[in-house]
Amino acid sequence: MVTGSRQTDYRIQRVVEVLNQDPSRTLQEIAHSCQISASRLSHLFKVEIGINVKNYRLNCRLQVAAAMLVSTGTPIKQIAYTMGYRHTSSFVRAFKSHFGLSPTCYRRSHIHHAA
16 A cells, blocks of 8 residues: 655656656657666556556657647647657547547647637
8 A cells, every 4th residue: 555655766757757758758768768677667657656657658748749739830740750650540549539639620729719
């Protein structure tokens, strides 16, 4: 049982910082930089943060993508590649699942609200 006085593992704090700065980094890359296995990192992350590292990373990637959609004119295909997606269709599917709108609709709705 985790108590309120328990300190967060410094490696997990570092992973959160890394993912917030560069969510396109893979689990393997992050685990290697922390000098622990990907499976151990995944376990520690889930215990410390409460969600798995995959979902946290996905959320970070999509939040950055959403910000790019609203604040830049960068093509959606380029945003998808920047966020580490090999296929635009995978990005669009993940984005729509997360936000309830396609990237194009999201961009349009937020540009109309800003104007």
